[in-house]
Amino acid sequence: MTTGTQSAENICLVGTDTQRARESTNLSRLSLSLFAATCGVSVANIYYAQPLLDAIAASFAIEPGRIGIVVTLTHVGYVLGLLFLVPLGDMLDRRKLIIGQTLLSTGALAIVGTAPTATIFLIGMIAVGLLGVVVQSLVALTATLASPHERGRSVGFVTVGVITGILGARFISGALADMGGWRLVYLVSAGLMLCLSLLLMRVLPRHVQRAHSENYLAILRSMPGLFLRDPLLRSRAILAFLVFASFSTLWTAMVLPLSAQSLSHTQIGLFGFAGLAGALAASGAGRLADRGLGNWTTVAALVLLTVSWLPISLLSSSLVLLALGVVLLDLAVQAVHVTNQSLIFAAHAGSHSRLVGGYMAFYSLGSAVGAIASTTVYEALGWTGVSMLGTGFSLTALVLLVFLGTSRVSSPDA
Template identity: 35%
Template sequence: MPLVTVMAVACGLAVANIYYAQPLLDLLTRQFGIGSGTASLIVTVTQIGYAAGLVFLVPLGDQVNRRRLITWTAAGTGAALAAAMISPGFGWFVAASFFIGVTATCAQIMVPMAAHLAEDGQRGAVVGRVMSGLLIGILLARAFSGIVADIAGWRAVFGIGALTMFVLAAVLYRALPEEASAAARMSYPQTLRSVAALLRDEPTLRRRIVYGGCGFAGFTIVWTALPFLLARAPYHYGETAIGLFSLLGAAGALGANAAGRLHDAGYGRRAVAGFMLAAIASFAGMGLFSTHVVAIVLGLFFMDLGVQGVQILNQSTIYALRPEARSRITTAYIGCFFIAGAIGSALAGVSFELAGWPGTMAVAGLLEAAALAFWATER
């Protein structure tokens, strides 16, 4: 379990790097003398880099020594963050952001490694613990970035991040075990092509992509539209107060750790439905009682609990399909997951503009309800 804890913390620190720039966009517009539309390219390019890492880097976890791959990738993140810290201009910063996204995928190499190292009866709990660390890193990154930037400036955010990743690379090199790769005899092109073959040949993988994708689309809808709700009447919250709402998501991610234990106990299928119902109830509550902050607080907690619980159950299930292909399964699953999140972000803006917060929550709830209806067809 100490190794699992190290991997959970490492996953959180690694994936947090792609979110540091988001609260700083207004500050960066002033620093580089650009418009808000141009500044949004930072987030877009970082996400493109992350997608590229999922496609071209993560599958190597089934082909090469994972310990070395993770260590070098973490060090690469440190170098990219250092480049962002010393950026003399916007173009340099955008290029650094791309490589931050690419190398931050070392978190998605560690998750299947943790599943591989776990014993069969503990795999769900191990995946749950590591994924909880990853999810907490995502949720707390924005708050960390905003606080540090207020105190020491935006360059300090990336400087601290770079130092942290270099230290983390050294820790992981000492902590992670040497591990032979099951697909070492495959060529790199064959490894990439086999990802599509997994999607074609594994119906359980496709089904779990639907479960997770619908939930994550709803998740991104809420977090994308939430600042618009909280900045207006009756709340009129500032940016710092809005950022602190991410702590509620972190609490939900901690609770979702129990999902892995339910999987290990043999209750995985029923638990999926339970977590989906929790998410649906949260969307309904936040939509119906949008002027009550208690309803928003409870809704965010149970939404995160539900969505992340399904995510952990999904990964515990799909990693048992083909033990020799867990990194490529991660690419297939998280890649589709990533697409669903992008669709959710786009839907959030349109639905909030057309139907306000209640209509936006209705869209999120319908997506989760569709996943639940599809779950009912599972044998």
């Protein structure tokens, strides 16, 4: 009897362990969808301000040439979060970390929406950026939970949510601002983040094996070494800096000439839907990377990115050509981004949180540089200067890729 009971108990334990292993290595469609939705809403918080810069400038009496500081400071907060919050996922309970970030984001958004002064508003935006890195915590978790042969597809699926949030944010914020002012945008988003927090409490897996037992300082110290030792990671991070500088150059400065043409915030936000073609391409780029075609995808995307600035430069002549350029630019940027992530995750299994934190710091720094540079250049040289700036970032990325060659920017087994 005792032996039989012990055997039954052992079978139950093995069954439980097997079930937990399956939970920890596979992602259901429901989990992926919730991860994508949370990423979309969270990243939208960072980009809501872009079509509202003129209204925010008027509200706090900020000069138009300096209003890009709103986007820049938000990305400064994002970089800090990437470097100091995201790596915690390699040592802490990721479930608690992600839920905690979404709940704190709710509070930060409420502060922004009710800020009485420019100082409080800007501090709130830094906090929004800092906590917006829950997106990368979820991307890292997705890479960890997904089976190796589906990692690129799963990361691509979640990235579709990220890109939908980035581009949809402009229409949503424009429409809400036209209805109730720019503050309404952030108060509505605070409510959405609270709802998502409650859903994540129910869906996030409870049995995720931690990748490392290192302490926090050891993890932080290891991050520079990853970049110094690995030319793939280093070169892909530099490409991310350049392509997102080009991306931010367009989306930050575009509101200024379009507002001058008397377009409403809602109308300006509609250009975000044109850019959703990039979201449709994101998962496809991940599948190509899974098949060893990551480098070819990057080359094609960077050529497309450079070419996209030609129709974009004709903004004053044709809004249709501008929309075409937006489609091409966003498709190219996201193809590079998804490919980058797929390649570096495949090359560094077990360090996904610190990897995505370090890599995305370059992404956010590029966005910050593009934001402040584009509004400054627009004030001095107009839209022609902005187009030249965006083309310069894109062309530099393409030249860098050609200069480095395929061996240092593609996966070892590609």
